[in-house]
Amino acid sequence: MIYFDNSATTKIxxxxxxxxxxxxQTIWGNPSSLHKLGDRAFQLLESSRKQIAALLKxxxxxxxxxxxxxxxxxxxxxxxAFQKREFGKHLITSSVEHASVAxxxxxxxxxxxxxxxxxxxxxGRVNVNDLRNALDSDTTLVSIMGVNNEIGTIxxxxxxxxxxxxxxxxxxxxxxxxxxxxxxxxxxxxxRVDFSSLSAHKFHAPRxxxxxxxxxxxxLAPLHDGGGQEKGLRSGTENLPAxxxxxxxxxxxxxxxxxxxxxxxxxxxKIVAYLQDKPGITIFSPVSADFAPHILCFALEGIRGExxxxxxxxxxxxxxxxxACASTKVDEASTLxxxxxxxxxxxSAIRLSFDETNTLAEADEFIKxxxxxxxxxxxxxxxxx
Amino acid sequence: xxxxxxxVRYGELSTKGKNRKDFIGxxxxxxxxxxxxxxxxxxxxxxxxxxxxxxxxxxxEVDQRLKKVFGIQTYSPTIKVEKTLEAIEKTSLSLMNATxxxxxTFKVNTxxxxxxxxxxxxxxxxxxxxxxxxxxxxxxxxMKHPDLVLRIEVRKDAVYISNQLLHGAGGMPVGTGGRAVxxxxxxxxxxxxxxxxxxxxxxxxxxxxxxxxxTTEKALNKAKELTGILAxxxxxxxxxxxxFAEIQETIKEKIPEGYLMTVQRRFMLQLADKIRxxxxxxxxxxxxxxxxxxxxxxxxxxxxxDVTTTPVVRPVATMDKTxxxxxxxxxxxxxxxxxxxxxxCTIFAPPRPKTKPRIDKAREFENRLDVEGLIERALxxxxxxxxxPNDKFLADKAAEDAALL
Numbered sequence: 057m058i059y060f061d062n063s064a065t066t067k068i069x070x071x072x073x074x075x076x077x078x079x080x081q082t083i084w085g086n087p088s089s090l091h092k093l094g095d096r097a098f099q100l101l102e103s104s105r106k107q108i109a110a111l112l113k114x115x116x117x118x119x120x121x122x123x124x125x126x127x128x129x130x131x132x133x134x135x136x137a138f139q140k141r142e143f144g145k146h147l148i149t150s151s152v153e154h155a156s157v158a159x160x161x162x163x164x165x166x167x168x169x170x171x172x173x174x175x176x177x178x179x180g181r182v183n184v185n186d187l188r189n190a191l192d193s194d195t196t197l198v199s200i201m202g203v204n205n206e207i208g209t210i211x212x213x214x215x216x217x218x219x220x221x222x223x224x225x226x227x228x229x230x231x232x233x234x235x236x237x238x239x240x241x242x243x244x245x246x247x248r249v250d251f252s253s254l255s256a257h258k259f260h261a262p263r264x265x266x267x268x269x270x271x272x273x274x275x276l277a278p279l280h281d282g283g284g285q286e287k288g289l290r291s292g293t294e295n296l297p298a299x300x301x302x303x304x305x306x307x308x309x310x311x312x313x314x315x316x317x318x319x320x321x322x323x324x325x326k327i328v329a330y331l332q333d334k335p336g337i338t339i340f341s342p343v344s345a346d347f348a349p350h351i352l353c354f355a356l357e358g359i360r361g362e363x364x365x366x367x368x369x370x371x372x373x374x375x376x377x378x379x380a381c382a383s384t385k386v387d388e389a390s391t392l393x394x395x396x397x398x399x400x401x402x403x404s405a406i407r408l409s410f411d412e413t414n415t416l417a418e419a420d421e422f423i424k425x426x427x428x429x430x431x432x433x434x435x436x437x438x439x440x441x
Numbered sequence: 442x443x444x445x446x447x448x449v450r451y452g453e454l455s456t457k458g459k460n461r462k463d464f465i466g467x468x469x470x471x472x473x474x475x476x477x478x479x480x481x482x483x484x485x486x487x488x489x490x491x492x493x494x495x496x497x498x499x500x501x502e503v504d505q506r507l508k509k510v511f512g513i514q515t516y517s518p519t520i521k522v523e524k525t526l527e528a529i530e531k532t533s534l535s536l537m538n539a540t541x542x543x544x545x546t547f548k549v550n551t552x553x554x555x556x557x558x559x560x561x562x563x564x565x566x567x568x569x570x571x572x573x574x575x576x577x578x579x580x581x582x583x584m585k586h587p588d589l590v591l592r593i594e595v596r597k598d599a600v601y602i603s604n605q606l607l608h609g610a611g612g613m614p615v616g617t618g619g620r621a622v623x624x625x626x627x628x629x630x631x632x633x634x635x636x637x638x639x640x641x642x643x644x645x646x647x648x649x650x651x652x653x654x655x656t657t658e659k660a661l662n663k664a665k666e667l668t669g670i671l672a673x674x675x676x677x678x679x680x681x682x683x684x685f686a687e688i689q690e691t692i693k694e695k696i697p698e699g700y701l702m703t704v705q706r707r708f709m710l711q712l713a714d715k716i717r718x719x720x721x722x723x724x725x726x727x728x729x730x731x732x733x734x735x736x737x738x739x740x741x742x743x744x745x746x747d748v749t750t751t752p753v754v755r756p757v758a759t760m761d762k763t764x765x766x767x768x769x770x771x772x773x774x775x776x777x778x779x780x781x782x783x784x785x786c787t788i789f790a791p792p793r794p795k796t797k798p799r800i801d802k803a804r805e806f807e808n809r810l811d812v813e814g815l816i817e818r819a820l821x822x823x824x825x826x827x828x829x830p831n832d833k834f835l836a837d838k839a840a841e842d843a844a845l846l
Contacts, residue, residue, distance in 0.1 A: 075845050095659075096838065103842035303846045 058373045058418045062258075063205055063234060063351055063409035069260035069308060072301045076262055080297040087294050088283065097296055104296075104303035108267065111306050112245070115272055120286050121299050124266040125233040125255030126156040129199075131268055131279050131290070132229040132251040133160040136197045137169055138277040140227070146194035148172045150182045151394040154205050157231050158390070161199075170194070179346070180209040180395050184219055197227045202235035202244030202252075206378040206391040206407060207340045208351030210240060217248035227251065227274065233258055233266075237309040238348050239317035250274050256298065261305035265298035316412035321349035323410050326419040328352065334430065335440030338401055340392065350411060353378060353392075355404040356430065358437035364406050364429070371425045376407050442535040444500040444518040447507070448603065449491040452514035452611050460617075465491070467614035467642075468512040474676030475506040475830070504607070506830075509673045511640050512617075513609030517592070521599045524558065529565070529600055530572045533591055536604045537573055546583030547604075549573075553595040565593060613642030615675045620644045621754070622681075622717040624709065624727040627664040627784045630757050631728030632671060632774035633765050637756035638726045639674045646679045646720055647828075648713045652686035652788065660782040662834035669832035670774050677829055683712055684822040688815050689789045696806050702736050702794040703803050706745040711812075712819055714749045724752040730765065731758050735794040744798040780835075 059067070068076075079100065085093030087101045102116070109116040122128045137147060149161050151173040161171045172190045174182045182200060191198075198220065200211050213230055220228050229251040235244045237259055245252055252269040256262060270276055270289075282291025324343065331337050336357035341347050356364060361377035368375050378391065392402035408422075434440065451468065469486040472493065476482050481496040482503070495503065500518055507516060520536065522528040533549075541547070549570045551562040560568065569591070574580055594601040623638060623645040625631045638645050649664045665680055672678045688708050696704050713725050729737045736745070746753055757765050769775035 078845060092836070096836070099836075099838050100842055100845065103839065104846060107846050300845055307846065 058414075058422060060408040060410060060414065060418075060422065061374045061376045062411040062414075063407065064376055065257050065263075066260045066411060067413070068257075068262060068301075069305060072261055072305045072308070075304050076297040076301040079300045083296065083300075087296060088285065097294075100300055101294055101296055104299050107303045108306055111310055112269065114269060117287075118269055118272055120268045120270055120290055121294060122253075122266045122268050122290060123264055123292075123295070124257070125154075125231070125253050126266075127279075128253035128255070128266050128268040129154070129156040129229075129231050129233075130160045131276070132253060132270075133157065133197065133199055134164060135276040135279060136227045136229065136251070137164050139275045140196040143225070144194040144196040146170045146172070146192060146196065148174065148187065148190050148195060148198045150174045150176060150200050150211070152176050152180050152182075152204055152206070152209070152391040153199070153201055154231060154233065155390075157199055157201065174200075176209075176391075176394050178395055179342075180204050180207050180340070180391050181346070182211060182216075184212060184215045187216060188219055191223060191226065195223070195226050197229065199229040199231065201231040201233075203232070203238070203240070203348045203351070204391055205234045205351075207353040208234075208348035209341075209391075210235075210243060210346050210348060213244045213249070214246055217246040220248055229253075234348065234351070236306070237313055237316065238320070238350060239314050240348065245269075251276075256302040256305065259305050259309045261302040262298040265295050265302050267302070317349045319412055319416075320410045320414070323414055323416060323419045324349060324352045324408075326416060327408065327422060330423045330427075336434060336437065337430075338397075340395075340397075340405065350409055352408040352410075353405055355401045355406070356433060357401065357404060357439065359433050360403055361406045364404070367429055368406075368425070373422060373425060376409070378405050378407050442520070442532070442539060445495055445521040446519050446601070447493040447495065447500070447503065447516050448519055448601075449493060449507070449516040449609070450514050451490070452512055452609065452613070461488075464512065464614055464617055467616045468510070471510055471512070471614050471616070471676055472507070475510055475673075476503060479503065506673070507609065508607075509610055510614075511610050511612035511642065511674060512614035514611060515606050515608055517603040517606055519601045519603040521601055524555075524595070524600050526560070526568065529593060529602065530569060532602050533569050533593070533604075534573060534576050536602060537577060537589070537591060540589060540604055541577065541580075543579050545588040546581045546586075547573075547589040547591060548582055548584055548587045549591045549593065551593040551595065555595050555597050558595045565595070569593065610640070610674070612640035615639050615642055616644045618642030618644070619724075620646070620720065620722040621724040621726055622646050622648050622713050622720065622722050624713050624725065625649050625664055625668065625680075626728065627660060627667060627778065627782070628728070629762075629769050629775065629778040630730055630733075630765055632667050632778060633760075633768045633772070634726055634728035634756040635671050636674060636768070636772050636774075638754070639671065643724075643726070644675070645726060646681055646716070646722065648681050648683060648716055650683050650685040650709055650712075651784075652684070652689055655686060655689070655788045656784055657782055659780075659835065660784045662836075663777060663780055663782050664784075665826065665828060665834040666832070667774055667777055668828045669830065669834070670772070670777065672828050672832065673830040674772075677827055680826045680828050681716060682824045682826070683716070683819055685709075685819065688819060691810060691815060693789055695809055698791045699793065699795040700798060700803060700806050701789060701791045703741060703744050703798040704807050705789065706736055706741075707748045707803060707807060708812075708815070710745055710753070711748045711816060714751050715816065715820060716823070717751065724754050725749070726754045726756065728757055729755045730760060730762070733762065735796045738796050740797040741795075744800045744803045747800050747803065 085097040087098040105119045106116050109119050165171045174186050227250045230249050232252045233255045250271045254267040256265045278289045280291045328343050338355045340353040465486045479498040482498045483494040485492040522532045549566045551565040591604040618641050621643050623635050625647040647668050651661045668680045
């Protein structure tokens with residue numbers, strides 16, 4: 057089996073699962089309980105938070121546990137919009153965000169907020185000048201992703217940060233679900249970033265847990281009211297086994313980060329080199345410092361992405377149309393559409409996403425298999441004639 | 442480069458005669474205690490300095506512990522080398538490379554007790570100085586106030602080289618100041634007062650009052666763990682836990698609210714005094730600071746102190762809270778002190794305690810109680826624990842957490 061769909065989810069690391077298992081069975085008290093079982097759970101919860109904070113070089117109080125990336129994104133966006141509604145009702149995002157960001161903004165638009173969707177260039181990147189023009193005195197939030205989940209574009213978070221330094225009252229959220237452990241963290245998590253989302257199952261940790269980084273002092277309305285966990289901002293009994301597993305997974309992820317990213321880049325590079333200049337193939341994720349090392353999106357003219365995914369599946373190779381979350385829907389990839397890619401090409405796109413568990417041998421095997429498929433379809437569609 | 446020995450200079454040089462001998466003897470004993478898990482270390486106390494021969498014990502670790510031994514003014518890590526010019530030069534260079542930073546000034550200072558050695562002090566100063574100049578850049582010599590003094594001592598057996606003067610904790614060796622009991626609550630002030638008592642050489646036993654089930658096991662363990670931090674300065678501290686719930690319940694039942702606190706404190710002081718007498722201490726220390734809370738006004742102190750003529754020493758009496766906190770941070774007790782576990786001082790605290798209690802009234806109310814019986818029963822229930830540096834009591838699961846995470 058070749059699993060090239062790591063941006064959809066990753067396989068849980070056995071040692072992370074062991075931590076999950078051990079915590080679930082031995083440290084199962086409720087962290088809010090007064091007795092020693094609760095106390096033990098609370099200690100581990102805070103140890104996890106401390107470790108994550110240290111690894112991300114932030115303060116322990118700035119790490120909030122959520123049920124995953126979707127919740128973290130919803131919370132940062134709606135929480136900020138609600139919290140600051142008296143100061144302004146204008147919000148800015150890009151037109152290539154993940155559905156959990158895009159639809160959170162849609163919901164706010166329905167509630168009467170004004171939302172600007174920044175356009176992107178042909179590489180899927182927003183332009184800082186567009187953002188500058190969009191900002192007004194009513195703006196309370198800017199939310200731009202760090203790494204695009206469909207084609208891997210690294211957004212100019214550093215330039216945006218420079219610009220927003222002049223707008224201290226505007227909150228800045230960065231969806232970094234695809235960005236951790238790819239050796240680009242400083243570029244997408246600048247000191248100007250106020251909120252940032254992470255999802256555990258994207259780096260070999262359990263589902264159902266994630267993180268919202270919230271800069272010290274930033275106000276955020278809670279979306280989950282209840283027992284007052286997470287400093288009263290995110291109620292709900294903490295998912296301790298998953299949180300502990302996530303803390304461990306982040307530690308493992310960031311060990312030899314550069315070497316792992318390099319390995320992913322090598323796999324991507326090898327496949328790009330093969331696809332390059334093939335008639336009928338369009339590559340959306342060039343080998344470049346401005347694209348993430350682990351995402352490769354390309355289209356084969358005349359064949360629907362879905363068909364290609366299933367054809368590869370027959371050879372035990374697992375890939376995806378541009379975003380797993382959207383891939384069961386009929387509508388075409390939103391990032392490619394925002395890039396004004398022709399509909400016919402956009403619907404032909406597939407995404408390969410790698411991680412450090414993949415090998416160059418798998419890249420070779422993929423190329424071998426894909427070459428047969430390509431020749432077959434190329435003949436049918438008269439590519440290159 | 443590896444340090445082979447440490448030269449220790451004593452503090453409070455004014456002590457003389459038998460006191461001085463006692464001072465040095467105690468200090469040697471205390472150093473031995475803190476280094477007890479390095480059996481290879483040799484300690485040679487002399488009348489003017491103490492030499493610690495490391496015998497491969499790690500200097501870094503020894504250094505951290507020496508910093509907390511009272512009675513040490515300064516100390517210098519030293520390397521012993523054979524008596525050849527080459528060895529002296531090489532070691533001098535590596536010492537300088539390890540400590541020199543751009544912009545620093547230095548000088549070479551040679552002493553020679555072996556007058557048979559081939560070179561005299563001036564020659565050695567010059568030869569080593571030249572060698573350093575030839576092998577390092579940005580060096581600058583300064584005779585009067587150099588940043589670094591490279592000290593070369595030529596003795597009969599070998600040559601000893603050092604270039605650092607590290608500051609010790611000062612003060613007097615613990616034990617030279619006699620014995621006393623310390624009333625330790627678990628707050629910010631009493632650990633600081635303990636530190637100051639130890640600094641003046643007083644050997645203290647901790648007296649801690651606890652009131653289960655009103656106070657939790659955690660509050661008791663917190664006080665013990667604070668003692669573990671302070672034990673770094675003493676080698677070992679006895680922790681005496683005194684059950685106080687019966688006394689508090691009785692007082693709550695029978696004493697008017699305004700005097701609850703005053704009478705409680707009088708009991709505490711009486712208990713501390715009884716324990717002191719039994720353990721042959723000479724004084725009682727506590728962490729009171731004038732005017733900080735109702736029990737610490739001068740009127741309150743007078744009404745409470747009324748129960749004994751034993752000296753009650755209050756090291757932080759005149760310090761501001763911010764000064765106390767700064768010291769607590771320095772000695773490493775602050776973070777633990779602010780952990781919010783209720784201690785016995787707060788649970789029965791009346792909403793409106795008298796800030797100016799009267800001694801006669803306090804006595805009168807107290808006489809309504811079976812003072813002797815209460816004190817006897819409390820003393821019968823005391824538990825003594827010997828606490829060593831950094832002993833942990835608050836179920837510290839850091840190691841287990843680290844293994845999981």
